[in-house]
Amino acid sequence: MHTIYEDSTPHATHEYGANRAGSFSISMKPPLSFEEQIDLMIGRGLIVNDRPLAIRRLAESNYYRLRGYWLTYEGDNRFKPGVTFEQIWDTYELDADLRN
Numbered sequence: 001m002h003t004i005y006e007d008s009t010p011h012a013t014h015e016y017g018a019n020r021a022g023s024f025s026i027s028m029k030p031p032l033s034f035e036e037q038i039d040l041m042i043g044r045g046l047i048v049n050d051r052p053l054a055i056r057r058l059a060e061s062n063y064y065r066l067r068g069y070w071l072t073y074e075g076d077n078r079f080k081p082g083v084t085f086e087q088i089w090d091t092y093e094l095d096a097d098l099r100n
Contacts, residue, residue, distance in 0.1 A: 034058050038085075045079040046070075046088075054085045066092060 032040065034055045038048060048054045058066065069091045073083040 032063075037063050041079070041085070044074070044077065045081070045083070047082065047084040049084060049086060054089075057085075057089055061092065069095065 037058060038051060038054055042048055066088060070079070070083075070088045073080055073088060
């Protein structure tokens with residue numbers, strides 16, 4: 001006779017670091033506000049000439065979408081000297097115009 005257990009995968013429990021599906025739990029970092037995201041970019045060397053405008057534009061798009069456009073402007077997780085938020089935004093808008 002086959003017995004069915006409520007927890008059929010005891011190896012995949014939280015006490016072993018995994019959930020019932022066998023996926024490991026990953027603690028997530030709390031999300032950064034737009035202001036904190038701008039601070040992070042400034043800390044990596046980005047020049048922001050108009051902070052309130054940069055925050056609004058970041059809110060319109062998002063950090064990760066814009067990141068794809070600034071990869072050419074960075075190296076070793078730092079922005080190249082002289083790179084501005086406005087340059088990245090201009091690149092983003094140019095791409096949007098070309099796609100439309």
